[in-house]
């Protein structure tokens with residue numbers, strides 16, 4: 780049986796933590812789709828060729844979590860041919876037996892519009908920047924500027940822009956602890972899962 784949970788939202792809203800918790804709780808596989816774009820950005824050269832020939836080991840690089848890698852990912856992610864090259868892999872993963880959680884920007888809207896559950900996880904830009912800064916250090920004002928720039932690029936692009944699917948459950952984590960955000964996500968998935 781396949782069961783797909785699509786989790787979208789802007790950078791540092793808590794998608795990763797929530798996705799891992801949902802996957803662990805229900806025993807589903809998890810794909811962090813941002814990592815695909817980060818790997819394409821980090822490989823350099825022609826991004827379309829990189830996306831077409833991406834290998835599993837490219838996702839294991841140690842330098843994919845930096846702010847720079849996030850910016851590079853957001854830049855290659857505006858290219859329709861890059862997005863198209865990564866689409867089938869994500870769709871196949873979504874339909875794997877035993878259930879799947881995919882987190883990204885366009886999972887509920889473009890990759891898996893038929894997902895059983897769609898969550899849109901968000902938070903204010905200030906709170907997201909503060910969380911990223913606590914994780915990665917640097918200058919907090921700089922981190923906020925980068926978060927705002929990446930939001931704008933991800934939301935304004937023509938192909939698969941970041942936006943909630945019409946039937947997404949919105950979880951605003953601005954004033955939530957991690958435990959509260961995870962509990963809200965688990966409850967939203969459980970409602971659908973138990974009804975099947």
Ligand code: DC
Nearest residue numbers: 790812813816852853856883884885
């Ligand atoms: O989730 P993340 O911060 O690792 O994503 C990095 C960038 O990749 C993000 O700014 C935009 C792009 N991305 C995308 O366009 N579509 C996705 N499904 C996931 C990420």
